[in-house]
Structure formats: C-alpha cells, structure tokens
Amino acid sequence: MSLWEYANPVKFLSFSGKIVPWFAAGAALFIAVGLYWGYFLTPDDYKQGSTVKIIYLHVPAALIAINAWFMMLVASLIWLIRRHHVSALAARAAAPIGIVMTLITLITGALWGQPMWGTWWAWDPRLTSFLILFLFYLGYVALWAAIDNPDTAADLTSVLCMVGSIFAVMSRYAVLFWNQGLHQGASLSLDKEKNVADVFYQPLLMSITGFVLLFVALVLIGTRTEIRIRRASALLARERG
Amino acid sequence: MNALLLRDMRLAMRAGGGFGLSLAFFLIVVVLVPFGVGPEMGLLSKIAPGILWVGALLACLLSLDRIFALDFEDGTLDLLATAPLPLEAVVSVKSFAHWITTGLPLVLAAPVLGVLLGLQSDAFYWIVLSLLLGTPALSVIGTFGAALTVGLKRGGLLLSLLVLPLYVPTLIFGAELARRGIVGMDVGTPMSLLLGITFASIALLPFASAAVLKINLR
Numbered sequence: 378m379s380l381w382e383y384a385n386p387v388k389f390l391s392f393s394g395k396i397v398p399w400f401a402a403g404a405a406l407f408i409a410v411g412l413y414w415g416y417f418l419t420p421d422d423y424k425q426g427s428t429v430k431i432i433y434l435h436v437p438a439a440l441i442a443i444n445a446w447f448m449m450l451v452a453s454l455i456w457l458i459r460r461h462h463v464s465a466l467a468a469r470a471a472a473p474i475g476i477v478m479t480l481i482t483l484i485t486g487a488l489w490g491q492p493m494w495g496t497w498w499a500w501d502p503r504l505t506s507f508l509i510l511f512l513f514y515l516g517y518v519a520l521w522a523a524i525d526n527p528d529t530a531a532d533l534t535s536v537l538c539m540v541g542s543i544f545a546v547m548s549r550y551a552v553l554f555w556n557q558g559l560h561q562g563a564s565l566s567l568d569k570e571k572n573v574a575d576v577f578y579q580p581l582l583m584s585i586t587g588f589v590l591l592f593v594a595l596v597l598i599g600t601r602t603e604i605r606i607r608r609a610s611a612l613l614a615r616e617r618g
Numbered sequence: 619m620n621a622l623l624l625r626d627m628r629l630a631m632r633a634g635g636g637f638g639l640s641l642a643f644f645l646i647v648v649v650l651v652p653f654g655v656g657p658e659m660g661l662l663s664k665i666a667p668g669i670l671w672v673g674a675l676l677a678c679l680l681s682l683d684r685i686f687a688l689d690f691e692d693g694t695l696d697l698l699a700t701a702p703l704p705l706e707a708v709v710s711v712k713s714f715a716h717w718i719t720t721g722l723p724l725v726l727a728a729p730v731l732g733v734l735l736g737l738q739s740d741a742f743y744w745i746v747l748s749l750l751l752g753t754p755a756l757s758v759i760g761t762f763g764a765a766l767t768v769g770l771k772r773g774g775l776l777l778s779l780l781v782l783p784l785y786v787p788t789l790i791f792g793a794e795l796a797r798r799g800i801v802g803m804d805v806g807t808p809m810s811l812l813l814g815i816t817f818a819s820i821a822l823l824p825f826a827s828a829a830v831l832k833i834n835l836r
Binding site for chain 1: 762766767769770773776779780782783784786787790791794807808811815823826829830833834836
C-alpha cells in the first residue's frame with residue numbers, strides 16, 4: 378500500500394468509501410463533545426466573560442483555513458511532479474472548504490471583536506492576512522471553474538497555487554510591517570507556557586481534532602464527487618463521439 | 619529580442635489606443651477620488667500616495683490582457699513558442715514592453731496628477747521613485763496572470779481576481795515607501811523590501827509565466 382496506488386481512481390474510490398464514514402463519524406463525535414464541553418461545562422473567562430467560548434469555533438477554523446492551503450500546495454506539487462490525478466482533484470476539493478473555514482474564522486472573529494475590541498473589524502495583520510488568504514482562495518476556485526480541459530485546469534491551478542503560496546507568505550509579512558497588531562498571540566503552541574488555560578485547552582483540542590477529521594472527510598467526499606463528475610463527463614463524451 | 623521588444627511597443631502604441639487608455643484611466647481614478655472624499659486639500663494630500671499607487675495599479679491591470687491575448691488569437695504566440703528564443707525570454711521581453719508602454723507613462727504622469735491632489739513639490743520625488751521601483755514588479759506579476767488566463771474567452775474579470783491579491787505586497791511596500799519619504803522618515807526598510815520584490819519577480823516569475831504559457835499552448 379502506498380500513496381501512488383491511489384492514483385488509480387477505482388482503488389481510491391473503494392478505499393476512501395470505506396474510511397469516509399469513520400472520519401465523518403469521528404468528526405461528528407469530537408465536534409459535538411468538544412463544543413458541548415466548551416460551551417456548557419467550562420467557566421467564563423474572568424476578563425472576556427462568555428465571549429471566550431467562540432474560541433472553540435474560531436481557532437479550529439483558522440487552523441484548517443491555513444492548513445487547507447498548505448495541503449493544496451502539497452497536492453499540487455504531487456500532481457505536477459507525478460501526474461497523480463487524484464491528488465489534483467483533492468486539491469480542487471479542498472479549496473471550497475478552505476473558503477468556508479476562512480469565512481467562519483473572519484465572522485466568528487468579528488463577532489468576538491465587537492464586544493471585546495469595540496469594533497467588528499480592524500486592519501490588524503492577522504485579520505488582514507486572513508482576508509488576503511480569502512482572496513487567494515477565491516482566485517484559485519475561479520480559475521478551476523473557468524477552464525474546461527481538466528488537465529490544463531489542474532496544471533494551471535497548481536502553478537497558481539505555488540506562486541500564490543509565495544505571495545501569500547510575503548503578504549503575511551508585508552502586513553505585519555504595515556500595521557501594528559491588535560490580535561492576541563497564538564492560542565496554541567508546542568511551548569506549553571504560552572497556551573490558554575487548561576480548562577479551555579482540553580475542549581479546544583477536542584474541537585480541533587473534530588475539525589481536522591471533518592476536513593479530511595469533506596476532502597475525501599469532494600474528491601470522490603470530482604472523480605464521478607469526470608467519469609460522467611467521459612461517458613457523455615463517448616456517447617456523443 | 620530587440621525586434622520583439624520594438625514590435626510589442628509599436629503594437630501597443632498604435633493598435634486601438636491601448637497606450638493612452640491606461641493613462642486616461644489613471645487620470646479618471648485620480649479625478650474621481652476627490653469627488654468621493656471631498657475637496658479638502660489637507661486630507662487629499664495625506665492620502666495622495668495611496669491614491670496614486672492604487673490608481674497606477676488599477677491602470678496597469680487594465681492593460682494586462684493585451685500582453686498575450688492578441689498574439690494568442692492570431693497564432694503569433696505559437697510561432698514565438700517554437701522560435702529559437704526561449705519562451706522565458708519572450709515573456710520577459712513582453713513584460714518589459716508592457717512596462718515601457720504602461721508602467722513608465724504612469725510613473726511620469728503621477729507627479730502631474732499629484733498636483734490635483736495637493737502634493738507638495740518635494741513629495742513628487744518620493745512618488746516617482748516608489749512607482750519607478752514598484753511598477754516593474756506590477757508588470758511582471760501581471761504578465762504571469764495574463765499567461766494564466768490567455769486561453770480563456772472572458773478572462774478579464776478572472777485576471778483581476780487572480781492578479782490583485784498578488785499585488786498586495788508590492789502595493790504595501792511601495793505606498794509605504796512614498797508615505798515615509800514624504801513625511802521624512804527612514805525609508806531604508808520599505809525601499810529594500812520593494813526592491814527585493816521587484817528584482818525577485820523579474821528574476822523568477824518569467825519561469826512560472828513561461829511554464830503556464832506552455833500549458834496553455836498545449
């Protein structure tokens with residue numbers, strides 16, 4: 378069993394069909410437990426009150442939003458180097474999920490920012506980078522949608538993803554330079570000293586695990602759909618031709 | 619290469635007025651802003667570097683699809699791709715021609731429009747300098763976007779959506795350079811970062827553009 382075996386769509390479909398329910402069920406379980414635990418069983422923060430609880434949506438969504446792009450980059454490279462068709466489709470499937478996660482992050486952040494910072498939006502580096510990331514996602518999805526030939530589309534979007542990654546990272550540091558931040562530092566890091574308090578930390582981890590499982594499940598489902606769409610169009614083409 | 623450069627410049631200046639169009643667009647953007655924010659000169663001169671930069675960027679965007687579209691339609695691009703000149707060089711020459719016919723006039727027009735926005739004469743230097751250093755990056759990045767969308771029927775809107783996010787770092791550093799220069803702050807950091815972006819784009823992006831063009835010509 379290797380990654381390359383699943384370049385064969387039939388094998389990928391049968392394998393992913395088996396694991397999708399597990400990931401989906403795991404996602405539902407972890408998100409339900411994490412959110413319930415986070416919303417009803419943890420105390421309010423002494424400064425932020427109950428608004429702190431938006432962290433259980435905000436942080437996992439932000440994490441997925443960034444890593445979805447990273448996954449697209451890796452999948453694009455695999456497509457460009459090895460012509461792994463399923464990989465290209467997985468990159469395509471991940472983009473809309475990234476858009477939604479970016480939106481969730483921005484909206485929950487705005488909802489939290491209104492009572493806490495007194496404003497829905499500030500041109501803070503983190504907020505601005507997310508907005509720019511959102512624009513990059515939109516461009517990527519639009520390019521996929523605009524091109525008819527699937528292989529050309531996969532090639533072009535892969536190159537766009539690579540170039541876009543470089544510019545996205547540059548933009549990230551450019552906005553850091555451009556404006557001072559209002560946003561707090563990272564909520565989670567391997568360096569335990571800086572983390573949020575344990576009461577919030579454990580349900581947050583549950584929620585993050587749930588979001589990761591959800592992302593994997595959605596990407597797999599999206600990829601399966603893409604494969605089927607491509608099959609259907611191949612059949613149609615054969616019938617016409 | 620010289621022949622290609624001259625040809626592209628001639629085409630840009632003669633055919634269909636693409637040359638004056640982006641300049642006129644730049645003028646209109648700059649004229650419209652005071653209607654939007656009010657005629658107060660103090661405010662206008664404060665935001666003038668930003669307006670000029672955004673205006674130049676949009677004007678640059680407007681002429682991007684001309685870089686490859688016509689050559690793609692009449693098959694010149696296929697000939698260029700099979701010519702002994704490497705496609706990377708073709709792409710570089712084309713973005714250079716685009717800069718001469720679009721970027722450079724915008725740089726030269728910026729101080730004139732700066733008058734409308736109440737810029738002081740010592741601010742002109744910084745506006746021109748920052749645009750001069752930044753617009754080549756805009757042309758090169760735009761060429762990449764144009765190469766991506768060359769095969770598409772209605773690529774114009776898509777081109778903007780693809781290219782504008784890529785323009786963000788250039789815009790930030792360029793406008794920051796102009797702003798800092800005008801108020802007399804230290805300009806070393808934004809200037810070196812802007813130059814870094816410009817030179818890195820000129821050096822590296824033609825490879826990406828050529829690769830994309832090859833895919834589109836396949």
